[in-house]
Amino acid sequence: MEIAGVATVVVGLAVIAGGVFAFVRAGSRASLISAIVLGGVLEASGWLMVVRQAWAVPVGALAALALAVVMGYRYFQTHKLMPGAVLAAVGLVLAVWLGQIWLISLQ
Secondary structure, eight states, rough: OOOHHHHHHHHHHHHHHHHHHHHHHOHHHHHHHHHHHHHHHHHHHHHHTTOOOOTTTHHHHHHHHHHHHHHHHHHHHHIIIIIHHHHHHHHHHHHHHHHHHHHHHOO
């Protein structure tokens, strides 16, 4: 669970950095706010996974799934590979991975 936690923290940092970049480049407050919120949830759940809080795994999985859905929708609107498709794929992979960890822990 520690590796998954560290990966979740890294994805959270990437989401926050992308939101800051979008704000600086295009002045998008919506991107900044949503990135800080979603990235913060990913960060917090990742750190809580590292310290072995089992309830952080489904929270991180749901946040990663939200990232995949939102960025996938953005990709289908703009057809731009970056950031939509890339972050959608990263979010989906992380959501599946954390979902698998969660399901195994329930057994």
